[in-house]
Amino acid sequence: MSHDPTASSVASPGRQAALPQLAAATSESRLARLTLTITALAFVALFLLLPLAAVFTEALRKGPAEFVAALGDAETFSAIRLTLTVAAIAVPLNLVFGVAAAWAIAKFEFKGKAFLTTLIDLPFSVSPVISGLVFVLLFGSHSLIGPWLQSHGIQILFAVPGLVLATVFVTFPFVARELIPLMQEQGSSDEEAALSLGASGWQTFWHVTLPNIKWGLLYGVLLCNARAMGEFGAVSVVSGHIRGETNTMPLQVEILYNEYNFVAAFAVAALLALLALITLILKTALEIRYSAEIAASRRH
Amino acid sequence: MDVRVHNIRKEFGRFPALDDVSLDIRSGELIALLGPSGSGKTTLLRLVAGLESPTGGTIFFGDEDASQKTVQQRNIGFVFQHYALFRHMTVLDNVAFGLKVRPGHRRPPAAEIRKRALDLLELVQLSGLDKRYPAQLSGGQRQRVALARAMAVEPNVLLLDEPFGALDAQVRKELRKWLREIHDRTGHTTIFVTHDQEEALELADRVVVMSKGAIEQVGTPDEIYDHPVSPFVYGFIGQSNCLAVTLQNGEIWFEDRPIGLRAPAEPDGPANLHFRPHDIELIDGCGGCLAGLVTASRRVAGTRHLELDLGRTHPPVEIELPPERAAAGDHSRIAFRPTKWKLFRDGERQAVVAEAKSESSPIEMQEPTLVAQAS
Numbered sequence: 097m098s099h100d101p102t103a104s105s106v107a108s109p110g111r112q113a114a115l116p117q118l119a120a121a122t123s124e125s126r127l128a129r130l131t132l133t134i135t136a137l138a139f140v141a142l143f144l145l146l147p148l149a150a151v152f153t154e155a156l157r158k159g160p161a162e163f164v165a166a167l168g169d170a171e172t173f174s175a176i177r178l179t180l181t182v183a184a185i186a187v188p189l190n191l192v193f194g195v196a197a198a199w200a201i202a203k204f205e206f207k208g209k210a211f212l213t214t215l216i217d218l219p220f221s222v223s224p225v226i227s228g229l230v231f232v233l234l235f236g237s238h239s240l241i242g243p244w245l246q247s248h249g250i251q252i253l254f255a256v257p258g259l260v261l262a263t264v265f266v267t268f269p270f271v272a273r274e275l276i277p278l279m280q281e282q283g284s285s286d287e288e289a290a291l292s293l294g295a296s297g298w299q300t301f302w303h304v305t306l307p308n309i310k311w312g313l314l315y316g317v318l319l320c321n322a323r324a325m326g327e328f329g330a331v332s333v334v335s336g337h338i339r340g341e342t343n344t345m346p347l348q349v350e351i352l353y354n355e356y357n358f359v360a361a362f363a364v365a366a367l368l369a370l371l372a373l374i375t376l377i378l379k380t381a382l383e384i385r386y387s388a389e390i391a392a393s394r395r396h
Numbered sequence: 397m398d399v400r401v402h403n404i405r406k407e408f409g410r411f412p413a414l415d416d417v418s419l420d421i422r423s424g425e426l427i428a429l430l431g432p433s434g435s436g437k438t439t440l441l442r443l444v445a446g447l448e449s450p451t452g453g454t455i456f457f458g459d460e461d462a463s464q465k466t467v468q469q470r471n472i473g474f475v476f477q478h479y480a481l482f483r484h485m486t487v488l489d490n491v492a493f494g495l496k497v498r499p500g501h502r503r504p505p506a507a508e509i510r511k512r513a514l515d516l517l518e519l520v521q522l523s524g525l526d527k528r529y530p531a532q533l534s535g536g537q538r539q540r541v542a543l544a545r546a547m548a549v550e551p552n553v554l555l556l557d558e559p560f561g562a563l564d565a566q567v568r569k570e571l572r573k574w575l576r577e578i579h580d581r582t583g584h585t586t587i588f589v590t591h592d593q594e595e596a597l598e599l600a601d602r603v604v605v606m607s608k609g610a611i612e613q614v615g616t617p618d619e620i621y622d623h624p625v626s627p628f629v630y631g632f633i634g635q636s637n638c639l640a641v642t643l644q645n646g647e648i649w650f651e652d653r654p655i656g657l658r659a660p661a662e663p664d665g666p667a668n669l670h671f672r673p674h675d676i677e678l679i680d681g682c683g684g685c686l687a688g689l690v691t692a693s694r695r696v697a698g699t700r701h702l703e704l705d706l707g708r709t710h711p712p713v714e715i716e717l718p719p720e721r722a723a724a725g726d727h728s729r730i731a732f733r734p735t736k737w738k739l740f741r742d743g744e745r746q747a748v749v750a751e752a753k754s755e756s757s758p759i760e761m762q763e764p765t766l767v768a769q770a771s
């Protein structure tokens with residue numbers, strides 16, 4: 097499961113729609129087409145399917161009973177719960193931030209817009225480990241506000257707030273990046289039409305803007321969620337690795353692996369992969385179910 | 397409701413899109429804003445709507461200063477160039493939108509909203525299509541939904557930005573006639589933008605000709621066509637010719653001879669002579685006329701268009717004649733004289749600039765009888 101941004105945009109519904117035209121317009125020879133297709137398929141098999149299959153085989157090597165037992169372990173169970181909690185907080189936050197940022201960038205002209213656009217990409221271009229370190233520098237006991245936080249009994253690092261912050265930072269671009277091109281393409285005349293008909297700003301957003309972007313938004317949220325649950329680097333730095341308390345699923349996988357508890361490690365990894373797979377299946381199912389509506393919203 | 401635009405300025409950055417524009421629109425009028433692309437028509441329309449705020453000046457709706465109001469408070473109906481229909485709503489929901497979003501105390505009951513929307517769909521001849529989505533409609537149908545949607549809120553003024561711009565010629569013509577009918581039936585004060593002079597002249601009570609962010613002329617279609625006040629309007633509305641001439645002792649000279657037209661009160665000097673291709677008379681013996689070789693000849697419907705070469709440095713002149721009078725073939729020599737014409741002092745470029753406009757001095761059109769006297 098790739099969470100890299102370029103992969104996400106290639107798979108986005110907008111580009112998919114353009115593909116058939118492209119194929120028709122280009123006239124490569126049959127051999128070239130065949131070679132390209134085989135290369136692509138081989139690549140996907142080697143780098144995506146094979147590892148995925150390996151994860152599941154390893155997890156089930158000693159049978160389903162062992163697999164279930166590994167997931168039932170108290171520490172593992174707490175990691176699963178923590179991952180779901182962090183995602184449940186970080187994803188809605190990024191939903192709101194992402195829509196707000198995309199709205200501002202796509203529909204308004206203001207100073208510093210180019211800077212903001214660049215800033216949104218920052219989490220993609222900075223190593224997650226560094227993102228984590230930034231929070232340590234900000235909130236650690238040697239930081240400026242560290243002592244103040246400590247004296248007020250506020251725990252950010254090595255606790256849920258730190259994990260959420262790091263996850264929000266790393267997954268910020270997904271929703272915004274999905275929405276900005278979509279909103280830019282749609283322009284603001286629908287919104288202006290609603291306003292001219294007497295709708296308030298909020299009514300306009302709720303009845304016009306949101307329905308116009310809902311598919312892009314859904315896709316951004318699903319990707320954001322997949323990444324929020326799978327994030328390792330940044331979370332690893334701020335987590336402190338307290339067993340049963342601040343270990344998320346990816347961190348738990350690493351710990352189990354380092355302890356040579358391969359079945360348990362791969363069991364958790366398989367569960368993580370499964371969550372990501374469900375995300376993609378969900379997206380595809382929705383796309384098929386509402387394909388007519390999606391097509392209509394783009395054609396018009 | 398009457399709409400008055402007072403000394404409106406609008407700048408985008410440092411660029412003035414509208415420069416000191418004033419316009420009075422009477423209640424119930426159908427007004428066309430006509431001008432080439434980039435002349436500021438859309439900007440003016442959006443300022444009236446409240447979708448843009450002016451750099452300076454005021455806009456009155458009746459006696460109220462609308463410039464202080466938001467777009468929602470102005471209660472206007474705006475029809476966008478590309479319809480801007482809500483694609484996820486049915487046709488009926490699109491039309492009902494403006495009523496549905498009203499706050500509770502001003503919102504009619506659901507059944508009445510539905511009835512009004514259906515009535516409007518009937519008015520725009522779309523009965524039976526209420527459950528369709530915009531994507532399932534043709535361009536002309538979409539435009540009519542957009543108009544019904546805008547009229548649903550009973551707007552103070554109806555604003556249409558190139559309403560037929562994206563449609564093909566046939567549909568355009570139909571919708572044009574139909575819009576006029578709707579207007580006559582509903583009586584909304586209506587301003588529509590177009591760059592198509594035929595559309596403006598055919599449809600509007602009065603036409604506002606715009607160029608480079610300023611109003612060139614306001615008048616009925618007849619006034620605009622028959623009495624253009626600037627070289628720009630002369631050139632933009634209908635066909636016209638422009639010849640560089642000189643004035644000498646109240647007589648108009650072309651190159652080295654008088655052409656039999658007089659402008660007695662005018663001082664000597666260079667000027668430009670404007671006349672329309674069909675406002676000419678053929679002359680047999682040339683005692684004072686324009687004369688040129690026919691270089692091209694086209695039959696257009698009931699008339700023949702001739703292109704004449706008047707001499708080296710002058711652009712070709714086009715005249716229109718009844719086919720039987722233009723029987724002579726190419727390369728024959730034709731002598732003629734404008735019957736309706738106008739002189740402008742400044743070059744065309746200076747004359748359209750607002751400041752220079754007062755300096756350009758249109759000379760009263762001469763009656764054909766007067767000309768006859770002189771020849």
Ligand SMILES: Nc1ncnc2c1ncn2[C@@H]1O[C@H](COP(=O)(O)OP(=O)(O)O)[C@@H](O)[C@H]1O
Pocket residue numbers: 408412413431432433434435436437438439440
């Ligand atoms: N939002 C904008 N930002 C900058 N310039 C604009 C904007 N809208 C219009 N203009 C400029 O103002 C001028 C008038 O535009 P517009 O009113 O759209 O002309 P028209 O509708 O007559 O074609 C044009 O030169 C255009 O480039």
Ligand SMILES: [Mg+2]
Pocket residue numbers: 437438439589
């Ligand atoms: Mg325009």
